[in-house]
Amino acid sequence: MGVMDLPTLVRGRRTVTLGIWSRYRASQDGSSNGRTTGVEIVTGLPRSLLDIFAEIQTERADELLLMWPDALCETCRRPQYSQSLATNSILYPYTAARLEVAVLVRRPEWVEELRRLVKLCDPYAMTANFCTLDEMLDEALDKGDDDYDIDEQARRRNTEVATF
Helix, strand or coil, X not given: CCHHHCCCCEECCCCCCCCHHHHHHHHHHCCCXXXXXXXXXXXXXXXXXXHHHHCCCCCCHHHHHHHCCCCCHHHHCCHHHHHHHHHHCCHHHHHHHHCCHHHHHHCHHHHHHHHHHXXXXXXXXXXXXXXXXXXXXXXXXXXCCCCCCHHHHHHHCCCCEECC
């Protein structure tokens, strides 16, 4: 639930974040075991990176990102989850890449390659969430709009789109 509340992982949100992830992690600080480390299974992202995403709207975000160690090596230590980690974390970078409209207009073959790669990631490829996201990304590309505001477009459609 905390991941679904992170401001960077849901596009088109109309409500403010409730800070669920931050509160959950703060409660771990008070426990004898401390904060859980490693990769969060729903997103396939390191928990330490999700901690930064939870702070993304604060002044500390830049500093936290600059100080963040490369925790992605954790995925290599857990090969049993390699497939789910790769597929669970694909929508966020896919969305970021597809919003680079100026580049993709010059390199249309990259769009097709991105589409091919994301469709390998069942079960996401045919969900309503993904179809809505892909529709908006196609709209940005069709318009040639490098400043496409995906949050505003999701709100216009009266929907929230998860990118995790």
